[in-house]
Structure formats: structure tokens, C-alpha cells
Amino acid sequence: MDTPFIFGKIASSFNFTDRDKETALLISNFTSLINTIVISPRRWGKSSLVSKAAGLAIAENNKLKICQIDLFNIRSEEDFYTILAQCVLKETSSKWEEAIDSSKKFLSRFIPKITFSGDAQNDVSFGFDWNEIKSNPDDILDLAEKIATEKGFRIVICVDEFQNISEFNDPVFFQKKLRSHWQKNQNVAYCLYGSKRHLLLDVFTNGSMPFYKFGTILFLEKIDTKSWIDFITERFEATGKSISGELAGLISSLAENHPYYVQQLAQQAWLRTEDSCTAEIIHAAHQSLVDQLSLLFDTITQGLTTLQLNFLKACINGEKSMNSARTLEKYGLGSSANVTRCRKSLVEKDVLDITPGKTEFQDPIYKYWLAHTYFTHV
Numbered sequence: 001m002d003t004p005f006i007f008g009k010i011a012s013s014f015n016f017t018d019r020d021k022e023t024a025l026l027i028s029n030f031t032s033l034i035n036t037i038v039i040s041p042r043r044w045g046k047s048s049l050v051s052k053a054a055g056l057a058i059a060e061n062n063k064l065k066i067c068q069i070d071l072f073n074i075r076s077e078e079d080f081y082t083i084l085a086q087c088v089l090k091e092t093s094s095k096w097e098e099a100i101d102s103s104k105k106f107l108s109r110f111i112p113k114i115t116f117s118g119d120a121q122n123d124v125s126f127g128f129d130w131n132e133i134k135s136n137p138d139d140i141l142d143l144a145e146k147i148a149t150e151k152g153f154r155i156v157i158c159v160d161e162f163q164n165i166s167e168f169n170d171p172v173f174f175q176k177k178l179r180s181h182w183q184k185n186q187n188v189a190y191c192l193y194g195s196k197r198h199l200l201l202d203v204f205t206n207g208s209m210p211f212y213k214f215g216t217i218l219f220l221e222k223i224d225t226k227s228w229i230d231f232i233t234e235r236f237e238a239t240g241k242s243i244s245g246e247l248a249g250l251i252s253s254l255a256e257n258h259p260y261y262v263q264q265l266a267q268q269a270w271l272r273t274e275d276s277c278t279a280e281i282i283h284a285a286h287q288s289l290v291d292q293l294s295l296l297f298d299t300i301t302q303g304l305t306t307l308q309l310n311f312l313k314a315c316i317n318g319e320k321s322m323n324s325a326r327t328l329e330k331y332g333l334g335s336s337a338n339v340t341r342c343r344k345s346l347v348e349k350d351v352l353d354i355t356p357g358k359t360e361f362q363d364p365i366y367k368y369w370l371a372h373t374y375f376t377h378v
Contacts, residue, residue: 003267003270003271004235004236004238004239004267004270005235005263005264005266005267005270006263019045019049019052019220019223022049022053022218022220023049023052023053023056025216025218026038026049026050026053026054026057026191026218027053027056027057027060029189029191029215029216030053030054030057030064030066030156030189030191031057031060031061031064031154032189033154033156033187033188033189034189034215034216035182035189035190035191035192035214035215035216036189036190036191036192036215036216036217036218037191037192037193037200037204037214037215037216037217037218038050038191038192038193038218038220039193039197039200039201039204039217039218039219039220040197040219040220040221041197041353041362042195042196042197042350042362043195043258043259043260044220044222044258044259044260045220045259045260046160046193046194046195046220047160047193049220050068050158050160050191050193051068054066054068054156054158057156061154063152063153063154064153064154064155064156065091065092065148065153065154065155065156066091066155066156066157066158067087067088067090067091067144067155067156067157067158068087068158068160069083069084069087069157069158069159069160070160070161071083071159071160071161071162071164071165071194072160072161072164074161074164075164075167075168076168076169077134077137077168077169077174078133078134080165080168081133081137081140081141084140084141084143084157085103085107085140085143087157088143088144088147088155088157089102089103089143091155092144092147092148092151092153092155102147106139106143106146106147106150107139107140107143137177138181141177141178141181141182142181144157144185144188145184145185145186145187145188148187148188149186149187153187154187154188154189155187155188155189156188156189156190156191157188157189157190157191158190158191158192158193159190159191159192159193160193160194161194161195162192162193162194162200162203163194163195163196163199163200163203164194165178166199166203172209172210175203175209175210175211176210178210178211179210179211179214182214183214189215190214190215192204192211192214192215196350197353198347198348198353198354204217205217222256222257222258222259223257223259223262224257225249225252225253225257228248228249228251228252228257228262229245229248229249229252232248232251232252232262232266233245233248235266235270236248236270236273236277239270241270241273241274241275241276241277242275242276242277243269243273243276243277244277247277247278247279247282248266250279250282251265251266251269251282254282254286254368255364255365256364256367258363258364261289261364261365264289265282265285265286265289268285268286268288268289269281269282269285271285272284272285289365290365290368290369290372290373293365293366293369294369294373297365297366297369297370297374298374300351300366301370301374303349304346304349304351306332307332307333307334307338307341307342308342308345308346310331310332310333310342311331311333311339311342311343311346312346312351312352312370313331313370313375314327314330314331314333315352315359315361316367316370316371316375319331322339322343323336323339343359350362351363351366
């Protein structure tokens with residue numbers, strides 16, 4: 001029997017829970033060609049949300065084409081232009097011959113290197129001579145708009161891990177180049193998102209950056225407990241097992257409503273359940289999850305300074321005033337300047353996340369491990 005819970009990959013159909021308002025907003029923005037930026041901490045389901053909204057939007061309008069690009073392994077402008085052109089050509093062509101014709105027509109100054117296997121369009125890939133592109137990349141940056149205008153399409157280009165452009169040579173200049181082209185598009189819109197929340201915030205909310213006010217910013221919130229309870233109980237029932245609403249809430253609570261970990265902990269509890277789930281099963285599954293990740297957590301912790309660990313201990317203990325003389329002395333933080341540096345560094349390391357009014361751990365299981373394993377032995 002397949003597990004009814006999905007984590008670590010795109011969740012779709014009945015594996016996707018809640019996010020109704022966010023899905024509706026994205027569909028509306030896609031069909032209206034409004035640029036959208038999706039911002040949230042890591043593993044909160046951004047990619048699943050965009051994928052779901054894209055599928056529903058395409059179903060409503062057969063003239064809408066959505067290109068989904070992942071920059072996870074992209075570290076140079078050359079790779080970016082190649083993947084952008086390849087995706088646009090594929091998504092706007094019904095067969096590989098059409099994709100090749102489009103490349104010749106709209107990228108006439110380049111001689112694309114075309115590789116394909118059999119007659120499946122998905123096996124066709126396009127490569128370009130970087131020396132030709134870097135002197136004038138305009139044709140590739142304008143490719144989607146030209147094809148949309150020629151074929152009567154409306155195109156949305158979704159770019160995951162967008163913050164990776166910060167790894168390019170002169171990233172601010174590259175952003176200026178992108179915006180100078182993209183802001184002129186009439187038939188193409190962009191949905192930009194990624195896993196480095198603090199970097200994306202700087203790109204899209206910093207008034208000195210090229211992408212400031214580029215589009216609607218959608219800040220994802222945690223999925224509420226009631227939605228998780230409904231989802232978990234329904235998924236158990238769909239596979240002939242049962243779990244009470246109270247225990248489904250326990251799963252949500254132990255994972256602090258973190259989408260990735262709620263799904264993972266629910267899966268572990270489901271696997272251990274024969275007929276009816278119990279609190280003992282859930283706590284055993286939770287401890288097993290903590291143990292599985294302990295080596296990773298130990299590695300992360302070894303890379304932190306004593307001041308940073310002291311700061312995390314203060315966070316775990318619920319200290320509200322980090323700059324008070326009592327807190328500084330109790331946790332050996334030294335000065336308010338140290339507190340500021342620690343917070344900033346831990347956000348950059350993706351250990352903490354700063355939201356209005358509070359500082360949170362990005363990984364609730366790491367927080368639990370620190371509190372119940374690491375800090376009990378030091």
C-alpha cells in the first residue's frame with residue numbers, strides 16, 4: 001500500500017492540503033499576467049503550491065503556457081539562458097519539430113546545438129554558444145514575449161530557487177538586465193520564489209535593488225492546526241486506518257505545523273499503525289525522526305560559535321528581551337552588538353527565521369534536538 005503522506009517532493013491532488021486562498025491568488029495572477037513573488041521559509045510547500053496553481057490555471061485557459069524552471073544547480077548566466085530558452089521552446093511547442101523551427105526563427109543570430117533521443121519532445125534539449133550569447137543575450141530574454149505575440153499565447157515563467165542568481169558574476173547588474181527586459185513584457189508574467197527567504201526579502205523588498213516592487217508579494221503562513229487535523233484524519237481513513245482528531249493535532253504540534261515535518265511525522269506514525277494510531281506510536285515516530293536527523297544536526301551545531309549557541313539556548317528558553325542586562329549575563333552573550341550579529345548570522349545560515357514580532361527556528365526538529373539532546377549534555 002502506498003503511503004498517503006508526501007514530503008520532499010511536489011505534493012499534488014489529494015496529497016496537497018489547504019492553501020486555498022493562496023492557490024486562488026496565484027491562479028488569478030497567472031491568468032491576469034501579474035508578476036508574483038512567493039516568500040516563505042524553506043520546505044513550506046512553495047513549489048507544490050505553484051505547481052498546483054499552474055495546473056489549474058492551464059486547465060482554465062488552453063492559450064496559457066506555464067514554464068517551470070528550477071535554478072537549484074544553476075550557477076552561471078550561461079546556464080540560466082540555456083535553461084530559460086529550452087523551457088520556453090518546449091512549453092510553447094506541440095512537437096519537437098516545432099520547437100526546432102521556433103529556435104531558428106526567434107534565435108536566428110545563434111546556432112543552437114540540438115540534442116534529442118527518439119521522437120519524444122521531452123528528450124529534446126538545446127545548447128548555445130556562450131560566446132555568442134554573452135555579447136547580446138537580448139534574444140533569449142525576449143524569446144517568451146516574441147513567441148507569445150506570434151502564437152497568441154499568454155506565458156508565465158515560474159523560477160524556483162531564484163535567489164541562486166546571487167551566485168552569478170555581478171548579480172546586481174544581471175538583475176538590472178533581467179528587469180529591463182521583463183518589465184516591458186505584455187504577454188508574459190513571472191512567478192519568482194525560492195528556499196532562501198532572507199535573500200529573497202533583500203532582492204524584492206530592498207528599495208535599492210532592481211527587483212523592488214516587481215510584482216505582488218505573497219508571504220506564506222503556516223497551515224493552521226485544524227486543516228492539518230482534517231487532512232491527517234482523512235488520509236488515515238482513506239487507507240483503512242484511524243487516528244483521532246486529538247492525536248492528529250499532536251502530530252501537528254510536535255512538528256510545529258511545519259508542512260514538511262507534519263507530512264513526514266504523519267507518514268512515520270501511519271507506517272507504525274496497524275489499525276488505530278496511539279499517542280505512544282506518535283511519540284515513538286517523533287523520537288525516531290529526531291534520531292535519524294541527529295548526525296545532520298550535530299554537523300550543523302559544530303559549525304556554530306559559542307555565542308551563537310548561547311543565543312539559540314536563549315531562544316529555546318523563550319527569552320523575550322535578548323538585549324536586557326539579565327539575558328546578556330545569563331547566557332554569556334556579552335553585548336547587544338553580539339546579539340545583533342548572532343541573529344543576523346543564524347538567519348543567513350538558515351537556522352533562524354525572522355518574522356514580524358518574533359524569531360523562530362526554521363527547523364522545529366532541530367530545535368527539539370537542541371533542547372532535549374544537545375543542551376542537556378553541555
